[in-house]
Amino acid sequence: MGIDVISWVAVVFVLISAASMLTVRDWRFALGALALQYLAAFWLVSRHLPFAMSSIKLIAGWMTIAILGITRLNQTELDTDADTIHTGGTIFQAILMGIVALSAAGATPLIENAIPGMGLPVIMGGLALIGAGVINLGMTSDILRVTIGLLTMLSGFEIIYAAVESAILVTGLLALVNLGLGILGSYLLLAGYIPLTSPEEEEL
Amino acid sequence: MxxxxxxxxxxxxxxxxxxxxxxxxxxxxxxxxxxxxxxxxxxxxxxxxxxxxxxxxxxxxxxxxxxxxxxxxxxxxxxxxxxxxxxxxxxxxxxxxxxxxxxxxxxxxxxxxxxxxxxxxxPFLYAALFLAMATMLAVPMLVPLYQKPGRGTVRFIIYQIFAMPFILFSGWMLAGVEANPGNLASTLQAGLMLSMGFAFLFGIFPLYHWIPKLMEETSPYAASFLLWAFPTFTIIFALGFLDRYTWLRNTPQISNVILSSGIIMTATAGFFGAFQRHLGRTLAYAAIAETGLLLAAISLRSVDFLSIVFLILISRGVELSTWALAISVIKQKAYLLKFSDVQGLARKYPVATGALIFAHLSTTGFPLLGGFPPRLALWQELSSASPIAMLWIFLGMAGILISAIRSLATLVMADEDAKWEWNETWAQTAMLVIGTFGLILLGILPQVLQPFLRGLPALFEHLAQ
Structure with missing residues (x-):
């Protein structure tokens, strides 16, 4: 009973973090929300996987956030435009997140019936993250936001997939994919940001 | 070892x-x-x-x-x-x-x-994870550190990563379907998941819009390499699914869906390709049309369909590498690769222009070039299976042929007094000539591949029967 309550609390954290990532423009807040999301995802994954394997997802996720955060921290010039709050857009995104949460809540019992034993909080958390990730990807072309969207979608998938597949190789490869996305996002953030100078120009 | x-x-x-x-x-x-x-x-x-x-x-x-x-x-x-x-x-x-x-x-x-x-x-469905990792590694090849990533690159990453969850989950569902084949609902769900996964991987219409963008904004050679590598392995992966699951292989509706996807891809890519005014984008649409042909080939249930698939894959490798190299050579002079920029360049880059046109014509199935034998075999099979499908694919190929003629017309449209030059390096000339010769060899003597083609279908023991 107590564990179920914690699982539902994790789902609430998932919803709050997903909504924050969508609506708040500040990248620091978005990455913080992503960290919270990984913590909640860790708990939901641990319902079906051993603690050690679940913690791989948490560690890989937080490492990814660290990579993205360090890269973005050095790009202060980008802060002026990206961090402006657009109230209209924020309300629209909040409504979209509400639709995702409602759709996930509606689909959860159906999936539980189709695949018994997964657990309602696990399905609800997974679906909400997949939906939030897809919305994030559909609404922006900003590299950091696209990376966050992909990571969110993947962690939602991982929560559900952990219930049906517990192979170590898959866990390891999924952690690698997460880390790879972090490095890739970091690379793309840097691309075009570093001015190209030839050695001759540097000497001048 | x-x-x-x-x-x-x-x-x-x-x-x-x-x-x-x-x-x-x-x-x-x-x-x-x-x-x-x-x-x-x-x-x-x-x-x-x-x-x-x-x-x-x-x-x-x-x-x-x-x-x-x-x-x-x-x-x-x-x-x-x-x-x-x-x-x-x-x-x-x-x-x-x-x-x-x-x-x-x-x-x-x-x-x-x-x-x-x-x-x-x-289990073979873990392949989706390796495809995702390969996608991520492809990006540094496409985007140098001094260049901002374009929308094509971002869409490429998103779509290829999107495919992974669908494929992994469908693999798990397919195992359930095999254990309980009578359950129509789970069969439908598994089929839908699988279709979505492969739609993203192959870039089935309308999910291929990132390919022309990618060709426009990145190095054509690197992008073309990916257009060869990813569909090649995805086709083998898809054939693995068909080989492994009997119900997938024996359900006529699944064959029809694959055939329809292939026809739509080929026909639409041919249509859009005919109107392009950019050398890179014409290559992109030709590659999309060829992926459509591959899908049409795997939808066939004839004895020789595996040989057709592998024949297309081999000729595609030679076509795309030669074509991409030719475009890269021309790009050194005309960076944007628009028709207005490359007009008349045949007199400055005759070898590159020749190789480009040969490769382009080969993708249309032009006689005596590498693309001709597999297309002839495919049309022959389709003529008995579905004449309408054959007609649409023929129209798609006609669109690609129109784009080849337009490219040729643009490249040779030089001033009358313009002199012929030879600006390709020895290495470029050698590689372009090898590629063109390879295409001609595959067209005139396709039987040189017979030793390979004899062994390749054995990869899929059920499909080969």
Missing amino acids: SAPILWIVLPFLTGGLILVLFGEKYSSYAGGMLSAILALTAVFIPIDTALLIGSISLKISPAVEVFGRSFQLNTTDAPLLAMIYGVSALWFFGAEASGKTLRFAPLGLIIVSLLTASIAVE
């Missing part, structure tokens, strides 16, 4: 070492040499058979275990490995001639090794 270590770990590690240690020029040679050696090894040294060389006994074992799962490359995989690494060698040798192709050979080698891992891993 085991086969996965030789054809997966070795190129992966060597790619990493080349990336760190070698310069651009030598990395292409090193990557090309290693690929050629691996292709020849696959041809001449049998897997899982002891060979006596003097007093030394040499045997390549077929499997290696990693975390309780195995990577297997059997004797039947040898022709495929030879084909993959042989065509890769062509790409890597051509990279140096193509000019500025950032970290192409080392990253290409790592990508090919990961894609090879995708066909070796058991």
Whole structure:
């Protein structure tokens, strides 16, 4: 009973973090929300996987956030435009997140019936993250936001997939994919940001 | 020595070492040499058979275990490995001639090794994870650090990563369907999941809009390499699914869906391709149309359909590498590659223009070129299976032919007093001539591939029957 309550609390954290990532423009807040999301995802994954394997997802996720955060921290010039709050857009995104949460809540019992034993909080958390990730990807072309969207979608998938597949190789490869996305996002953030100078120009 | 270590770990590690240690020029040679050696090894040294060389006994074992799962490359995989690494060698040798192709050979080698891992891993549906990793490694090849990533690159990443969850989950669902084939709902769900996964991987209409964008905003050589590598391994992955699950193979509706997807891809790509005014985008649409042809081929249930698929794959490798190299050579003079920029360049780059037109015509199925024999066989099979499908595919190919004629007209539209020049380097000329000669050889003497084609269908024991 107590564990179920914690699982539902994790789902609430998932919803709050997903909504924050969508609506708040500040990248620091978005990455913080992503960290919270990984913590909640860790708990939901641990319902079906051993603690050690679940913690791989948490560690890989937080490492990814660290990579993205360090890269973005050095790009202060980008802060002026990206961090402006657009109230209209924020309300629209909040409504979209509400639709995702409602759709996930509606689909959860159906999936539980189709695949018994997964657990309602696990399905609800997974679906909400997949939906939030897809919305994030559909609404922006900003590299950091696209990376966050992909990571969110993947962690939602991982929560559900952990219930049906517990192979170590898959866990390891999924952690690698997460880390790879972090490095890739970091690379793309840097691309075009570093001015190209030839050695001759540097000497001048 | 085991086969996965030789054809997966070795190129992966060597790619990493080349990336760190070698310069651009030598990395292409090193990557090309290693690929050629691996292709020849696959041809001449049998897997899982002891060979006596003097007093030394040499045997390549077929499997290696990693975390309780195995990577297997059997004797039947040898022709495929030879084909993959042989065509890769062509790409890597051509990279140096193509000019500025950032970290192409080392990253290409790592990508090919990961894609090879995708066909070796058991359970085979884990291949989706390797495809996702290969996608991520492809990005530094496409986007140099001094260039902002474009929308095509971002869409490429999103779509390829999106495919992974669908494929992994559908694999799990398919196992359930096989255990309980009467459950129509779960069959439908599994089929839908699988279709979505492959729609993203193949870039089935309308999900292919990122391909022309990618060709426009990145190095055409690197982007074309990906247009060869990813669909090739995805086709093999898809054939693995069809081979493994009886109900997928025997359900006529699934064949119809695959055929329809192929027709729509070919017809729409031909239609859009005919109106393009950019050399890179014409290549992109031709590649999309060819992927459509591959889908149409795997929807067939005839005896020879596997041979048609592999014949298309081999000719596609030669076509795209030659075409991409020709475009890269022309790009050195006309960076934007728009028709207005490349007008009349045939007199400045005659070899590149010739190779480009030959490769372009080959993708349309022009007689006596590499693309002709598989298309002829495909049309022959389709004429009895579905004449309407054949007509639509023919129209798609006609669109690609129109774009070839428009490209040719633009390239030769020079001033009357413009002099003929020869601006290609020796390396570029040699690689372009080899590619063009290869296309002509495949067109006139397709039977040279017979030794390969005889062995390749054995990869899929149920489909080959």
